[in-house]
Amino acid sequence: MNPSRKTNVLPGFGLSMGFTITYLCLIVLIPLSAAFLKTATMGWPAFWEAISAPRVLASYRLSFGVSAIAALVNGVFGFIVAWVLARYTFPAKKLVDAFVDLPFALPTAVAGIALTAIYAENGWIGSLLAPLGIKVAFKPLGIGIALIFIGLPFVVRTLQPIIEDLDADVEEAAASLGATRAQTFFRVVLPAVLPAWLTGVAMAFARAVGEFGSVVFISGNMPMKTEITPLLIITKLEQYDYAGATALAVVMLVASFALLLLINLLQAWSARR
Amino acid sequence: MKRFITALLIGTATLAVAAPKPVTLLNVSYDPTREFYVDFNAAFARHWETTTGQKVTIKQSHGGSGKQARSVIDGLPADLVTLALAYDIDAISEKAKLIPASWQSRLPHNSSPYFSTIVFLVRKGNPKEIKDWDDLVKPGISVITPNPKTSGGARWNYLAAWEFAKRRNGGDESKAREFVSALFKNVPVLDSGARGATTTFVQREIGDVFLSWENEAFLALKEFGADKLEIVVPSISILAEPPVTVIDKVVDRRGTRAVAEAYLNFLYSEEGQDLAGKHFYRPRLPAAAQKYATQFADVALFTIDEAFGGWKQAQETHFSDGGVFDQIYK
Numbered sequence: 001m002n003p004s005r006k007t008n009v010l011p012g013f014g015l016s017m018g019f020t021i022t023y024l025c026l027i028v029l030i031p032l033s034a035a036f037l038k039t040a041t042m043g044w045p046a047f048w049e050a051i052s053a054p055r056v057l058a059s060y061r062l063s064f065g066v067s068a069i070a071a072l073v074n075g076v077f078g079f080i081v082a083w084v085l086a087r088y089t090f091p092a093k094k095l096v097d098a099f100v101d102l103p104f105a106l107p108t109a110v111a112g113i114a115l116t117a118i119y120a121e122n123g124w125i126g127s128l129l130a131p132l133g134i135k136v137a138f139k140p141l142g143i144g145i146a147l148i149f150i151g152l153p154f155v156v157r158t159l160q161p162i163i164e165d166l167d168a169d170v171e172e173a174a175a176s177l178g179a180t181r182a183q184t185f186f187r188v189v190l191p192a193v194l195p196a197w198l199t200g201v202a203m204a205f206a207r208a209v210g211e212f213g214s215v216v217f218i219s220g221n222m223p224m225k226t227e228i229t230p231l232l233i234i235t236k237l238e239q240y241d242y243a244g245a246t247a248l249a250v251v252m253l254v255a256s257f258a259l260l261l262l263i264n265l266l267q268a269w270s271a272r273r
Numbered sequence: 274m275k276r277f278i279t280a281l282l283i284g285t286a287t288l289a290v291a292a293p294k295p296v297t298l299l300n301v302s303y304d305p306t307r308e309f310y311v312d313f314n315a316a317f318a319r320h321w322e323t324t325t326g327q328k329v330t331i332k333q334s335h336g337g338s339g340k341q342a343r344s345v346i347d348g349l350p351a352d353l354v355t356l357a358l359a360y361d362i363d364a365i366s367e368k369a370k371l372i373p374a375s376w377q378s379r380l381p382h383n384s385s386p387y388f389s390t391i392v393f394l395v396r397k398g399n400p401k402e403i404k405d406w407d408d409l410v411k412p413g414i415s416v417i418t419p420n421p422k423t424s425g426g427a428r429w430n431y432l433a434a435w436e437f438a439k440r441r442n443g444g445d446e447s448k449a450r451e452f453v454s455a456l457f458k459n460v461p462v463l464d465s466g467a468r469g470a471t472t473t474f475v476q477r478e479i480g481d482v483f484l485s486w487e488n489e490a491f492l493a494l495k496e497f498g499a500d501k502l503e504i505v506v507p508s509i510s511i512l513a514e515p516p517v518t519v520i521d522k523v524v525d526r527r528g529t530r531a532v533a534e535a536y537l538n539f540l541y542s543e544e545g546q547d548l549a550g551k552h553f554y555r556p557r558l559p560a561a562a563q564k565y566a567t568q569f570a571d572v573a574l575f576t577i578d579e580a581f582g583g584w585k586q587a588q589e590t591h592f593s594d595g596g597v598f599d600q601i602y603k
Binding site: 237 | 339340343368420463
């Protein structure tokens with residue numbers, strides 16, 4: 001028997017690999033390649049013009065910039081939430097645990113409308129912030145809040161099992177060997193959770209870049225100021241400019257893919273260390 | 274008893290032969306017609322069953338006008354469409370070749386059985402004293418309108434404002450452009466659709482004036498209370514014609530042409546016109562127009578054809594990428 005085949009305890013590699021590829025093609029690759037094919041109907045100059053108009057560039061800055069900020073905020077606070085849920089027991093913990101998943105389950109339009117109602121100048125929180133000169137709804141800040149909302153579970157849910165697996169003994173050992181709290185965190189805990197953390201932040205980021213439903217309600221959609229790229233895609237479709245819309249889609253696709261690949265490499269590197 | 278059963282059987286059998294098979298129609302429409310077509314579909318089903326004996330079920334689909342047109346282009350089997358503007362139906366003709374280019378001349382009044390216009394919705398008592406279009410560009414006035422690039426209704430708003438300024442300045446296009454730029458400088462939020470903008474104005478209480486379809490304004494008044502809002506009719510506005518048509522390729526394939534055409538003709542009938550008036554669309558039929566005359570204020574209306582040379586040209590000049598509207602935000 002071929003020795004290489006013995007490495008797999010479970011049989012059926014050929015079958016499951018074939019299934020994986022077929023499934024990925026059907027669900028992911030074929031629809032996405034349609035975007036590329038549609039874009040191919042326009043020439044290079046038209047493509048370049050569509051993806052580099054000032055208004056489009058402003059929307060990239062907003063979409064990618066605010067998404068990155070939201071993912072980082074979620075990275076910090078999602079870690080704390082995951083840590084609390086994994087390490088401590090407290091009353092109604094199951095309930096709190098379930099809250100984390102709400103942004104997953106809620107239709108994003110509902111989230112957008114709810115957030116807008118709360119943060120508009122006549123809303124509960126918006127009316128408290130308005131006298132301080134802070135406007136949230138219909139400003140980039142509002143977009144940030146919507147993106148933080150939808151991204152939170154990604155960070156928490158990827159980190160939580162890793163932290164649960166992490167033995168508290170290790171931290172105690174570090175402490176008993178004379179490590180300070182900061183040293184324990186940065187040299188013991190962090191390396192163990194870093195790959196999962198990066199994954200969570202990357203997923204939150206990717207989700208935020210593509211988010212449409214919740215953002216359009218809270219952003220105000222002002223050209224050059226609060227227009228996200230997905231909205232511009234819809235705008236182009238509204239003018240029956242299918243090629244232009246897919247051109248923008250291709251840019252988002254390539255950029256997101258490049259970023260995800262980068263983060264995956266980073267994660268692989270941190271896991272190897 | 275036995276004879277009775279036999280009679281019953283024969284009776285149902287003849288009935289089954291006499292009554293044609295039930296039929297379904299899909300009417301693809303835009304957002305604010307929701308309430309109107311609920312009533313109208315029931316009326317038409319009654320009418321069709323009494324005249325032909327056939328049961329008809331009408332399924333409705335609502336959404337932004339452009340999005341709806343795209344669904345039909347992409348293959349949604351609509352027997353008929355009732356959309357916000359001719360441009361969207363033109364797209365169905367042009368992109369998918371489902372209907373002839375001359376579709377709009379097939380029914381009376383540019384295939385628009387009812388019409389509407391653009392009016393102002395203001396807060397009760399009209400605290401900012403907004404009376405006409407030129408009040409909208411005053412400093413400190415906050416205007417709510419959806420984005421003309423994503424909302425059919427908002428295109429009517431924009432074009433009405435443009436034409437007002439053009440006429441006020443003796444046909445000077447550059448003055449009109451300045452006017453519209455100033456107007457959009459006063460717009461703090463651009464919602465993507467008409468309903469979203471209504472929410473922004475009424476529920477978020479943002480803005481002093483909301484540029485709205487007349488029927489949508491009446492609906493907001495009914496829904497949110499006449500104690501909070503009132504309608505202001507400007508001196509001049511645009512004749513908004515939401516057109517209708519059967520989708521030839523679909524009705525011929527499904528064999529529903531007769532009933533679909535009857536459906537559209539019923540929109541022009543006394544009953545259909547009365548329902549349109551009841552739902553705040555302006556009826557065409559003199560009798561129905563008379564009945565609802567007190568509901569609608571007199572306003573000078575101009576058509577898009579006379580002012581802008583038709584939708585296609587208006588779309589290209591104003592709303593295409595890099596068009597006049599985009600330049601406002603440069």
